[in-house]
Amino acid sequence: MKFKKNKNFSEWYSEVIQEAELADLRYNIKGFIVNRWLAVKAMKLMYALYEDELERTGHKPHWFPALIPEKNFVKEAEHAKGFAPEVFWVSGAGSSGKLLAEKFAMRPTSETAIMQMFKEWIRSWRDLPYKLYQDCQIWRYETKATRPFLRGREFHWIETHCAFVNQKDAEVQVLQDMKITEKIMHKEFAIPFMFFRRPEWDKFKGAVYTFACDSLFPNGKIVQQPSTHYFGTKFAQAFDVKFIDKNEKEQYAHTTAYGPAIWRMMGSLIATHGDDKGLIFPPKIAPVQVVIVPILFKGKEKVVLEGARELHKYLKNSGLRVELDLTDKTPGNKFYYWELRGTPIRIEIGPRDISSKSVTMVRRDTGVKSNVKATKILEEVNRTNDLILIGLKRKADAQFSQFISSAKTYSELKEIIDKKGGLVRTNWCSVSKSGEACAKKLKDKTTAEVRGVRVDKNERPTGNCIICGKPAKVVVYIGKAY
């Protein structure tokens, strides 16, 4: 690694992705990249944790087609208008390239595919709640600069879509979505975040309201992570999703959607936990949890290899993802190789270890080496893995809270935004339509955005809006986004 994470974050990020072989950016369609095994394996493990939690909370897996007929796509007017600039269209087919009678949108999100089927499946209050999720790729014709695992024209995510009998049930779902985010993204992936109710002008297109969580990069820039939306009956009305309630009355369903983008979480994972040696994976989602490096001195090869193979088999049978590195590189070279790839634990086994019936264990996050008795290896690996997750989370949380500031005036705000970044708490006139003018002014002057009002805490304003000077109705958080 040539670049230092703290000094040249952007370059460090690109370098680690290329060097650790997470992705290859040389596929020659703009904004489309090839995700390589280390990244894909980690993301599959992330998907598994996320999907287990979604199923535990009653969501059923579905796979919808990637193409959405244009006439579906345009049914909900606000949604269609909001997404139109970003849609890839399939408009021709066949060897002659003949234009299709009807063009198809490559899904930029699946509301308009799913609602069509909800209409068929939902007839009675007994059919509700209907909770589904799918993991899939989506496509958005991004015009801003693309970045691997952060913004691509193709990306991988999970989307949940749920329908309920009334607003109350739907809003409970929105709260549950946020709990799931905490349980998985924070507790398991060790990515800290803060949930905001997005301002009126920054809602998901077609939503009644949007709660979105913002995470932070080490350079103080904001990266939006999952958002959850309450749609009211807007989509149900556009797609005629109706049911007969207990009182034999016809009702529109209330729908919600939640979008945890695993691909983007991978970006946050790289950025949050990595260091100057490369990646650091939280053990549960590490593609390789333990690497065994044999130290093969001349004349002692056989006994060391035997010991290494035996240990490899034993750990593998214990359910760990463990790799025995038998390549003919020198040990030092292997150390760098696996450190770059974020392997949480390295076990060295050489002649010294064989004769003392022990191994040398090294933690990726702290670099601490220890001698572990052969009989205690599994116990020690498991214990160390737990400690690594705790350590990563503590470090990430500490960094996150360092980036939360407060500003009483515009100049104070500007100074923090320019010098430090992160999220800045301040008084704001309003997050309804009337506050948009101030937000525009702010963005013109600083490029920073109003992220919204905190969801987990009721914060009361104590003064005036820092832009227009009118009495503040809300406390908002402001920052620069990727």
Added chain:
RNA sequence: GGGGCCAUAGGGUAGCUUGGUCCAUCCUUCCAGGUUUGGGACCUGGUGACCCCGGUUCAAAUCCGGGUGGCCCCA
């Protein structure tokens, strides 16, 4: 949305201004053999490239036009 820069082996580069010296330089990776192994070893040999289409010219990596892709800055 506006502006600028760039494209030579898997990666990084020299050559381009002034066309011929270039069947293209160096480092790294990769392959074979030897030797070594507790923090990026070494020796010998080998493989591998001028983004695409068109133009100018006796002659194009080099000049011109277009395309594609990448990077940066501003909004």
